[in-house]
Amino acid sequence: AARAPASLAGTTVAVALARVGQRGAACARFWHPLAIATLNETPEVAAAAPFAAVLRKAFFAGARAARFALARVPLSELYTTDARRTLEQAGGTVVTGAAAATLALGRDGVEALVLRDGRRVEADAVVLAVPVAALLRLVPAPLRDAHPFRSLAAVGTSPIVSVHLWLDRPVAWGAPFLGLLGGRAQWLFDCGPAAGGGHRVASVTSGARFWDDAGDDEIAAEVLADAATVLPAVQAARVRRTLVIRERHATLSLTPAADAARPGVETPLPNLFLAGDWIQTGLPATIESAVLSGRAAADRALEAVASLARPVRVPSRGREAAPAT
Numbered sequence: 501a502a503r504a505p506a507s508l509a510g511t512t513v514a515v516a517l518a519r520v521g522q523r524g525a526a527c528a529r530f531w532h533p534l535a536i537a538t539l540n541e542t543p544e545v546a547a548a549a550p551f552a553a554v555l556r557k558a559f560f561a562g563a564r565a566a567r568f569a570l571a572r573v574p575l576s577e578l579y580t581t582d583a584r585r586t587l588e589q590a591g592g593t594v595v596t597g598a599a600a601a602t603l604a605l606g607r608d609g610v611e612a613l614v615l616r617d618g619r620r621v622e623a624d625a626v627v628l629a630v631p632v633a634a635l636l637r638l639v640p641a642p643l644r645d646a647h648p649f650r651s652l653a654a655v656g657t658s659p660i661v662s663v664h665l666w667l668d669r670p671v672a673w674g675a676p677f678l679g680l681l682g683g684r685a686q687w688l689f690d691c692g693p694a695a696g697g698g699h700r701v702a703s704v705t706s707g708a709r710f711w712d713d714a715g716d717d718e719i720a721a722e723v724l725a726d727a728a729t730v731l732p733a734v735q736a737a738r739v740r741r742t743l744v745i746r747e748r749h750a751t752l753s754l755t756p757a758a759d760a761a762r763p764g765v766e767t768p769l770p771n772l773f774l775a776g777d778w779i780q781t782g783l784p785a786t787i788e789s790a791v792l793s794g795r796a797a798a799d800r801a802l803e804a805v806a807s808l809a810r811p812v813r814v815p816s817r818g819r820e821a822a823p824a825t
């Protein structure tokens with residue numbers, strides 16, 4: 501499974517594993533849970549190439565690379581607070597709660613971003629870092645029919661379902677989380693004592709298409725049964741409250757065809773760039789992929805701005821860009 505991605509083009513994880521003799525318990529208890537967790541898609545459908553990239557990074561890059569990382573604060577706090585401070589310290593402005601509606605195009609590329617409230621933000625370069633569906637809605641029609649936008653229209657999405665269970669007693673098992681095999685709940689997190697007493701646990705299920713039409717009560721009951729199978733304390737507990745969160749379009753559905761359709765950060769317009777976990781970074785649609793794409797898009801945007809034939813302010817580097825010669 502750690503072969504060069506070129507030999508894996510068009511191949512699913514299940515086929516690639518079978519080719520290297522992996523089957524039965526090795527698949528059910530190791531390869532498939534790992535693939536579903538990292539690709540958010542079932543091995544029969546998921547592309548093998550990004551899975552090989554995960555294996556190379558996690559298992560062939562030193563012991564530190566294989567460590568689990570568990571955020572202790574909400575992701576918005578983990579990422580956006582520092583990012584905002586850095587941008588503002590460099591002279592940038594961060595505007596939130598302002599949906600982009602479309603792009604105003606001119607002869608030489610994008611002239612401005614048009615917000616849904618009608619405001620127009622003039623720009624030397626634009627990086628669109630929105631999910632694919634949002635991207636296709638805000639790119640003007642003629643451009644939408646060009647590469648890479650046209651091929652993105654066929655890319656589907658895959659859901660992730662999280663279930664929170666408030667139990668009437670402590671059920672801690674001596675670790676922050678637990679991998680579950682054989683059921684539908686895949687990971688169980690110990691969220692500790694609940695605010696009003698009792699204990700909260702939360703499950704995560706990737707590639708959870710089998711729950712598309714299920715009711716919340718049915719989903720919560722299945723998760724509770726999966727947890728009770730391995731945790732005797734859960735069997736004895738009474739459920740006080742449940743919360744099912746469905747992210748129906750959590751990531752793109754990373755089939756071999758979708759992986760082939762993932763574009764780079766460039767577009768046909770010289771000052772319009774793309775970022776997001778769905779960009780072709782070699783990795784699955786993860787936070788790491790989003791970060792890599794963002795850095796690449798920012799670099800290309802700075803190059804585009806620096807090549808303009810007039811002096812412009814480049815806030816994130818805190819200097820005036822030299823006009824093109």
Ligand SMILES: Cc1cc2nc3c(=O)[nH]c(=O)nc-3n(C[C@H](O)[C@H](O)[C@H](O)COP(=O)(O)OP(=O)(O)OC[C@H]3O[C@@H](n4cnc5c(N)ncnc54)[C@H](O)[C@@H]3O)c2cc1C
Nearest residue numbers: 599600629630631634660747750776777785786787788790
């Ligand atoms: C439940 C769940 C668990 C996950 N767990 C993990 C994990 O453990 N590890 C991991 O690496 N990844 C995980 N992921 C995937 C991870 O969240 C994504 O890969 C990552 O958030 C992608 O980042 P992004 O910047 O590409 O897109 P997003 O985080 O989706 O950001 C896109 C932003 O664009 C905004 N937007 C959309 N339309 C517009 C518009 N018209 N104008 C302005 N803004 C707009 C959205 O509001 C959003 O804030 C998980 C995802 C889910 C749903």
